[in-house]
Amino acid sequence: MASKCFLFFLFIATQLWAENTIISNGSDPRINVLIPTFKETQPISAKDVLSNGEFQQSIYEESQGFSESAYWHKLSFPKTTTPNMGQTIHLALNYYVIEHLDFYLFHGDQLQSQWKRGALESWKGDTKRYNGIWIPISLSNEQDTTLLVRKQGNSPLLTPFMLFDDTNAEAKKEEKLIFWTFIISSLVILLAHNVFVFILLRQPGFVYYLGLNIIIFIALSVVTGFSRWIFSEEISQWIIRNLFVIFGIGAWILFRFSIHFLKEVRIPSPQSLIRKYGDSIFIIFLLSTQLFSVKTAALLFACLEVFLFFICIYWGIKAYLKGFIAVRFYLFSWFFLIIGSILNTLIFWKILPINLFTESILPISSMLQLLAFAFAFADKSKQFERNRKLQALTDSSTNLPNRTYYFDKLPTLLASIAPHSPQLALVMIDISNYQTLNQAFGPAKADSVISEVIQSIHQQALRMEGVLSFPLPNKSINKVIRITATNIILISTTPDQIKQQILKIQRILDTPTLVNKIHFRHQYKIGSALYPTQGADLDKLYQNALIANHSVTYSSGNWAAFTDNLKSNHAHQLGLITQLTDDIEHEKLYFHIQPQVNLADRSIIGGEVLVRWHNKHLGQVSPAEFIPLAEQTGLIYKLTDMLLEKVFQWAFEHPAALSTQRLSINISALDLLQEDFANQVIEKLQNHHLSACKFTIEITETSIFQNNNIVHNNVRQLHHAGFKLAIDDFGVGYSSMQNLVVLETDELKIDQFFVMNLLNDPQSQTLCRNMIDLCKALNIVSVAEGIESEEILQLLLQCQCQIGQGYHLYRPMSPNDYLKLLD
Template sequence: MTPGELSEARRLDALHKLNLLDTPPSAAFDRITRMAASMFRLPIAAISLTDADRQWFKSRVGVEHDSIPRLRAPCGQVAESSTVLVIPDLLQDDYFRDSVLAASGIRYYAGAPLTTTDGHCLGAMCVLGTEPRDTTPEELTALCDLAGMVMAQIELQHALGRVDAVSGLPNRNQFIDDFHDLQRDAGEGEQRLAVLVNLATHNQLAHAARAMKSSYLDELVTEGARWLRAEIGSGPRIYHVATAQFMLLSPAGETLDSWLPRVERKMQAALAIARTRYVATPSAGVVPFDVGHDDSLAVLRKARSAAHDAIDLPTHVAVYSQDEDALYQRRFSLLGDFGAALEGAGQLRLVYQPRINVVSGACVGAEALLRWEHPTLGAVGPAEFIPLIERSGLAQATTAWVLDAALRQQCAWRRDGLALQVSVNVSAANLVEPAFAASVAACLERYDLPADCLELEITESAIMEQPVKAHATLAQIAALGVGLAIDDFGTGYSSLAYLQKMPADVVKIDQSFIRDLAGDPRQQALVTAMITLSQELGHRVVAEGVETAPVLDFLRRAGCDEVQGYLFARPLEAEAFAGYSCPISTSALRVPKLTAPPRTTAVLPE
């Protein structure tokens, strides 16, 4: 679906939710159309709603039929553009001279958009005449005012009220209207502050909805509103803008220096109440804005962003940061773009980093790493995009892409005489996927590869998210004959019971334990224990992040089975890896050119 199609679908959804189409006449709307015809001294006026294929008239003066086709209807263009449209003479307009209106004798048209607070244009408040005419600026202003009256009536009649039923406070719609009034009435260049108070985190609300009685959230909101009214007093107006979120605007003349300390004191009091009476963590986001320049919804979004940032701060209050906001928007944009990268071609690829056997010095495999070349941003590092993917609904599709690409590359290497084992890192989402083991078997069958050529890498934290389902999936995979490896060992739970239950062949010690190993006796003792315990439980041990010869020498003496890192090679393109020759040659370890069939490890993160 293109952006235009998506926008139109959302507009139609907003229109249909209001239940206005094909409803009986209403005196309230008829008064507005009569007023429009009278003010313009024209025979025809209508409140026109743009459906998928027709213009339907909620109210009309001087028109017999209640709808016309949308094709070449001026009101349809108003709905598409959300702007005022004036056609002095339809017969002189190249596009509209062949329209139904022109054929029926209409020569003049003027329409103002009927726009919801969410920015969806429902149709137009329009006036029409049988003779060409000009339009004055005063008439256009009046027509827009009439359109505003129509939208106010729509909101009133369709339960888009102004007061929240639970908190008793003005709601989001009222905040938007009051913000617009502030922009109109305030002085040029005036600055204000917006403060959003968030009563609880998203996870806390979700857990409460599952564990507590249905009235719990209502009680939290009612108590929060009561507390805010008591603390704020008769000063700024408080708005209930979302389920557990409240917004207020500072009076004129307040600054960050004067208001921020008060907000921080109030939040400390709110935290004390929440900790004793509710499972909730309040936070507040503060946004300075210029009256007349900043949009109400933009201020609301920025305040929510700041309130989210405040959760981890000692004061639980954060001032909006443009840099943090830009970073968050970049992440959100990257996540959206990654879906297209999975479906298209040329953006994603795998690169390979050699794995070295410590005893023989042979290159025995490679870790394949996912890389992304964004069409406009260029290379996006895995440390930036992989965590986003693993927390999103794209994790399963990404694993499928990497698995397919790694096995396809394995086939190519086998045709050149290299029989390679491939290991793909899987996420927590894969371990709870009902048909994951079956999809792995299908991929192996598609490329006519044996099960023992594949190894899957799993992090400890991924297993512990839902251990029962994860262990069931791992048992199914092991039954296929596919190898299993524990990735990033030492950064998660790392319990002996966990190691004992896990049907793994390999333990990979995380690079955070390896990089500064040479000069840290305590770290050396810890890594030695990891290696010994893992091997005694029947696992091979791989050390990641080896960058210096002293670290390599220590790992050899400690009995580590395999190593990898920049000491040997940075990640290589597939073609370069096939001809790789290890540059390290010492008295303790001599590594020849790739001679043995290597084992390739394909993983998502670096």
């Protein structure tokens, strides 16, 4: 082996004096000299070219450009200096798109071998496997050796040639094989990953992205020569003939994909010229490839690349400035892809040389493009999720927080600011002439006018001090929540200044709105309620502000603050009773279930049944409002009867709900004063073939029990049947030690008032601890309501409380969701 290497380098050294000998540095296999070149003017044989051809180095550069003519290149090698010992060197070529390429090997004037390696020629299967263009040059030790290379075609370039000995040639082939195997495998894996992401996320326009990468793959195969690995010879030749058609389709696909990828931010605008006529540019280019020369097509394609580079970068930056975060990887991806394509075009135009670095530009940029889009798709899916959450919390017309935000997000916000703002005021504004606008101008115009007024109120609120901000996932600043089409609320953090704040809002509402050249004056009502004194939760607060709002009469002004007198207003009470009576009769009330948890191991041991009422006129009515009203009017008996029937029927239909858990059902203390109450409950239970041991009856202490036989009999019968009894909301209202005895209590539920104040109120801590100790002393199960944080839960565990429920653990949920939770 050492002798072969020595001979090879000796052979290289002996060429320094030869006039037409190709000179190559031992450390650099590339031939960097001007190669003697002959321009063919008429058909001629290789022997005639060898003997009669006038080779000139001066026309070498001409041969490397666009030309229809055929050129012959002459590489000369002196005879070897070792007698009776041959030497073989290997000529390698990196450029693979020459249409016709022939090699002729001569010893002296005798033709030894001939090879066809043109892109449009058949190679006759004379290679065991395709590993590039390799021409073995066997040197003679008797005569000089000459290799003639004939090039003809519309594609420019041919050189550089590279020379290797046997060992280096094999190493180079293996190196290229490994390189391209790695490149192809990486491209396929990354593309497969992005296809998988598309299947999961259904990204719009992905078919364009897939098509583009197929085009990139084909282009790589042609430019680098491995197309003969993956395509038949006929397909490979068709691709060469239509190379710029394929490139043009790839550019058009890139254009279309960019439009789809940026569709969500309306870039480019549907009205823009590029959106309307962009496709025409690519159609014109594709037609030009059929009408003009390859050189013209290459020039037009270079212009198309530059156009795409600037337009895609411009679109990407514009989308990013609009808040479309996923576009940062889009920019990264297309920047590298298009730069790689442009640099590859510069090779085609001879501006850049062909070497290992420039060969690698396009495949590496393609890999970076695929990798970047994997991140772009992930970013876009996250943004979709953020947008979906944002849409669920915002009003589509004004982008203000909506009703869902009020009930789902605002409680957490209020809980966080409650320690710093001991009192707040909810201000409800109802624009009451919406129907008039509808009738006068139509619903579309009415919606637009109302939205405009609401936005004006919002702008005024933004300028006002002492108004609570409502943060959204997109970090926008909002101070107004749109509950319904005509109803909005804001929250004052300075209730002592509420009069001045409402006056500023009234100025906006009192300003006429120009609608179809008519100055339209809005009619409105404003109601307010204080938090937490007039509503400890948002349901109650909203309801009381609504009561104040509805109490407004235009003769007395546009604003009314909530008072206890308004709550007891007879007309309101009568309307509520009427609706409740009707809905109970038609069984329109329903129930949710709030899971109860064993605090020691966080396992679900059952759930509390909570009655709910949504009225078509009143909307969602809080149980804290209608249950006391039902007790006052005697509707509580029908309500309890309806609730028991619905719960038992559901439990019968879904036995899994009681397989290892229990259900707690709330009744009123007044129910136990009915003589036949226990019998009715037991009869309903038996009709549904249920076991009483799976149910706990919770009694809300809304009245004082009298020590009478009716209560004792009902309690005794319920216990005998297997029911457990619990006292609900213990510690407030009419709680007394007497009730613990009268009810023969199995469970005691500590009211959430004490639980929610555990962290900040030492008195609440003392009372909770004492109530839990009382339960332990009487062998009663202790249950804590209103657990809102992990800190509260840990305090309860330290006090050895057994059972807990609250928003920190689980929110009330529909029966179906409760079943899913158990599953």
